[in-house]
Amino acid sequence: MKRKLFKGLKYLVLLVTSLLSLFPLLWMFVSATNTSVDILTGRLLPGSHLAENFRNLLAKADVGRALWNSLRNASVATIASLVVCSIAGYGFEVYHDKGKDFLMRILLLSMMIPFAAIMIPLFMMFGRADLLSTTTAFVLPTVSTAFLIFLFRQSARYFPKDIIEAARIEGMGELGIFFKMYVPIMRSTYATAAIITFMGAWNSYLWPLIIMQEPESITMPLLISNLIAGYVTDYGALMLAVAISVLPTIVIFLALQQNFAEGIISSMK
Amino acid sequence: MERVLKLRRRQNIIGWGFVLPASLMIFIFYFYPIARAFVLSFQTGVGVNLKYAGLFNYQRLLADNLFKKSLGNVFIFLIIQVPIMLLLALVLASLLNDKNLRFRGFFRTAIFLPCATSLVSYAIIFRSMFALDGFVNAVLTNLSLISRPINWIGQPWTARIVVVIALTWRWTGYNMIFYLAGLQNIEPSIYEAAFIDGASGFDQFFRITIPMLKPIILLTTIMSTNGTLQLFDETMNLTNGGPANATLSVSQYIYRLSFQYSPRFGYAAAISFVIFALVAVLAFIQMRVGDTR
Incomplete structure (x- = not known):
């Protein structure tokens, strides 16, 4: 009897928590199809005002441009990060010696540095280099991260060393071994790294807020954040904007949840 | 050779x-x-016209009430929100760590899903839900739980509560994933033996789960501390630091000093260096405390 009660309680707790986790997202998607008045009076059913909200949103903000900027910045960031960090991670493992091990330990210290502590010097650097409002400025500070280097170093640890030796005997160059042998085998590590980097860049807010000062360089998080300024909020249009920015990451998340979880967990190994 | x-x-x-x-x-x-x-942090001036001023910025810091307030706010979040979230994540992970559980995949995905939402987006969702004329007040009024709408975002403590709720919503699943991974390394036979010995679920949680997960609990505590000390996106978009700076975070104060008022880079750098030191010191203390048995 007691066990049955416990079991029932267990399902109840999990069910309530799951619904609480899903509710704000469902509410946001539903609200994107309703008018401001309906949303505020607590309507929970999908409405027929999606097109109207869309028109209102486009009248207020350049969603197309923001989407394109976000997509371009996040893609460039992801590709650059993956190339730079995977080569380094592979190098730290395959050619490791005392010097490189020591360097790796130093690099890991960078994970302790809060972004707020370095944003002013970074802003001054990019201002002096006349790179404000550019993709370069958006991407460059986070191309190389100790976390990704570490992730690729750990995965290179499981890359069989015999393959490298065999390829060397065949006369393959070191870069060739990396690109033709390591990269194809480590596809799942690349997927993990890609999701984490893409989501981070797509969602990044504080750095673009400082650096992307021209209206033409606006990204999705900045656009949404701008919509709440002002006295009257059009909640329908606002929730539609949020939905547009969240939908891609939710789709990626649901499709590649396992990689995402692995990426998070690998940070503690 | x-x-x-x-x-x-x-x-x-x-x-x-x-x-x-x-x-x-x-x-x-x-x-x-x-x-x-x-x-x-040893220089003063407006914009890029800077000159050395010794410890002036750090002296100014000690007398700056807004700095103290922002630091206090961040510690309020740290002390209230982080333990609630980590305990919740632990409980959920141990409930989910059951191979025979039905709908396990659904529960896991649902609780983990908030992690796919950007910080700005969820801050704005919660801001809209807790608006004075918003959804939460509408529901509470309809259920006759309150007679007048609560001005959630407009009062210091309710605003803080909303920030705590929002933070917990976004990050509990994230921490749960760490604990789930850790739990998979614990032999099921340990729980079976405890069950045969008559240990209740409660006992198992406090006597087996928590001690075995100690290193991971330590790690998540350090990460959450680090994240809370750097809080920015949420308070900026959920409450904009208000009302009366009751939710102003240190990062937001640095941002205001550097980019909203006439730029005081030197003074802002002094504050940011304090944050850096705090992150390092707290991580060190937590590692020390976590190591003792």
Whole structure:
């Protein structure tokens, strides 16, 4: 009897928590199809005002441009990060010696540095280099991260060393071994790294807020954040904007949840 | 033999070629700026017209009530929100760590899903839900739980509560994933033995789960502390630091000093260096406390 009660309680707790986790997202998607008045009076059913909200949103903000900027910045960031960090991670493992091990330990210290502590010097650097409002400025500070280097170093640890030796005997160059042998085998590590980097860049807010000062360089998080300024909020249009920015990451998340979880967990190994 | 040595040397040089681009970038974009912030914290002036002023910025800091308030706010969040979230994540992970559980995949995905939402987006969702004329008040009024709408965002403590709720919503699943991974390393036979010995679920949680997960609990505590001390996106978009700076975070104060008022880079750098020191000191203390048994 007691066990049955416990079991029932267990399902109840999990069910309530799951619904609480899903509710704000469902509410946001539903609200994107309703008018401001309906949303505020607590309507929970999908409405027929999606097109109207869309028109209102486009009248207020350049969603197309923001989407394109976000997509371009996040893609460039992801590709650059993956190339730079995977080569380094592979190098730290395959050619490791005392010097490189020591360097790796130093690099890991960078994970302790809060972004707020370095944003002013970074802003001054990019201002002096006349790179404000550019993709370069958006991407460059986070191309190389100790976390990704570490992730690729750990995965290179499981890359069989015999393959490298065999390829060397065949006369393959070191870069060739990396690109033709390591990269194809480590596809799942690349997927993990890609999701984490893409989501981070797509969602990044504080750095673009400082650096992307021209209206033409606006990204999705900045656009949404701008919509709440002002006295009257059009909640329908606002929730539609949020939905547009969240939908891609939710789709990626649901499709590649396992990689995402692995990426998070690998940070503690 | 000489050929092999030559080959090794060549490979070693190529190895440095592999690791140097990434390493240099970390030095340029992390280590140089933190050193620069340190130097900057001894300078005063507006914009880029700076001159050395010794410890002036740090003295000013001690008398700055807004700085103290923002630091206090961050610690309020830290002390209230982090324990609630981590305990919740632990409980959920141990409930989910059951191979025979039905709908396990659904529960896991649902609780983990908030992690796919950007910080700005969820802050705005919660801001809308807790607006004075918003959804939460509408529901509470309809259920006759309250007679007048609560001005959630407009009063210091309710605003803080909303921030705590929002933070917990976004990050509980994230921490749960760590605990789930940790739980998979615990032998099920330990729980079976405890069950045979008559240990209740409650006992198992406090006597087995928590001690076994100690290193991971420590890790998540350090990560959450680090994250809370750097809080920015949420308070900026959920409450904009208000009302009356009751939810102003230190990062937001640094941002205001640097980019909203006439730029005081030197003073802002002094504050940011305090944050850096705090992160380091707290991580050190937590590691010390976590190691003792």
